[in-house]
Amino acid sequence: MAVTRILTTGTAPNRGENARRNWYRFSRNPLSIIGLTMVILILILAVAAPIIAPHPPSAGKFLNFSMASRAPSAENWCGTDVFGRDILTRVLYGFRFSLMMVVVVLSLVVPVGVFFGLLAGYYRSTWIDTGIMRITDIFVSIPPLVLALAICAVLTPGVFNAMVAVSLMWWPWYTRMVYGVASSLRGEFFVQAAELTGAGKWHILFKEILPNCLSSILTKMSLDAGWVILIGASLSFVGLGAQAPTPDLGSMVAEGSKYLPDQWWISVFPAFGIMLVVLAFNLLGDGIRDMFGTERG
């Protein structure tokens, strides 16, 4: 695109102009702005949890049976659990684990998945393509959550191992997506031109093809953030993620569900917490998708 623009107008679009145009497209939809604001707010809440939270000790090992199982009140906005811990505090700290999960999983998955996708796409219909894509076929032939649970089964339960399990099952999806983009870019003129001028394979893969996949990758990353949180919450709900007394939204819901229906606040507020984070990332992701004009899906 850049080349045609240089040829027709004599100027390359500068970064500032592109960013402005993207921001304009993004901000057309009020929902995207709401999503962005929510994500930023949750980030601030999570980072500043020790300062903001009404009762920081509740996040760890803390017992106060005189305060146990209080319904939501002016003092404890979301009530307290059976150990007397403030639920609002624990939800705020729970955001930290959810966000950490997103960051760790995506930073493990994206480089690996994208690399194999580029490789398979560029070397299309060679043994590299066949090898990589058949392996991804195997991974996507089983429901993602089932595979994550199975991997968790052989690891000791914990936050880190849950992240490993989710990452192991997630990379093929990036490979498949990048494969689609890369294999269609392979025949484009700018790639052929680079090949003709004798550019190295790594240059072609990372400098020519990769930048053109970035919009799809970014879109998928922002849409996936919500899914990662959902899967992470599901794992910790069944006790394969964060262990007590770590404040994790999924395990808090599981813990609270034992005390239904009388002490509904113990599980309901963490559940709202999960919904809020996932909603924020989904709105943001939809906004980014519309901004890049990527196919709906």
Next chain:
Amino acid sequence: MKFTVLQAGRVLFWIHRKTKEGPAEQPCSARNSMRLVRFLAKRLMHAAFVLIGLSILIFLIARVMPGNPARMAMGPRAPQWAIEKLEKQMYLDRPLPIQYFYWFKSAISGDFGDSLVTKRSVSEDIIEYFPASLELAIYAAVFMGIAGVVLGTVSGWFANTWIDNLVRVIAYIGIVTPSFVFAIFFVLIFSYWLELFPTIGRLSSGIDGPPVITGMVTLDALITGNPAAFWDGLKHIFLPAVSLAMGPMAQEARITRSSLADNAGKDFIAAERACGIPERTIMFKYLLKPSLIPTISIYGLDFASLMGNAFLIELIFNWPGLSRYGMNAILQKDLNAVIAAIMVFGVVFVIVNIAIDLAVERLDPRIRFRTGG
């Protein structure tokens, strides 16, 4: 008649080769059915390959686990010689590929070893628990398909009105809420507060279950003509099925809505409108059919999330299905059972995907008439 897996593969390959594009003078219908057979043979070969790969993957995952499976099976106080004997029996003293070979050989004949927890053969357990999961999955899948398409169509029909916005909000809620949260909310509202539905299990204790024919309670009750058990089973299955289906249903509704909107701008719709065909006819006869293609294609992914979430839902509702069995096996590190349960899910998922491809092919002439299949 002895019919081994190898022979089945050979037959598939033969069909695939024989059904190559026939001469053009063949009637269209014959060529189409030929294509269908070829397509099926190709997909089945692919499925076999994928399932073998999956079994290797799961087998490897199960074997990298720290700890000795023989020691786990015998308990901590078993003598060393007994453990060594069991290790020999389970081929644990041999290299991994050979272990896999022996596992594969017995798995093909339906023997997945014994479960450490139930102390029975894993295949027996699976046969016992599978129907309950299947029943739940069928109810959930039907609900998600019908409700998703109806919501999406209603939203598209009343585009940009308050109904459309309402559906959009429902879809967003469905997508951002984990199924276990739906389960807890539904139990809280409908079981505890409104007391409309039971909280756990498949049948109330006061009601005699129908005799086991298919293993699916509602179906068995229907076959044996037992309306009380049928009604009770239906009430028990309602909440788990709906909480399973909510998320995927929202996805379906969104896809249907957006693909309706995309297709509404196409030339053929403008042409039909110009011909004076009533809106209703355009919508239901011409617009809906092509718009359902993305909905059905995404059904596979939605079914995947349904199967995954069943692990949690069956645990919450204490539903005696294969997912709860698998989940307990996972929590107790009962590896034979984990491998077998996951293979069963792999097989079901592969079959569902083939069915979806067939449905899309029926709906989309562009795919149906593409040469080569």
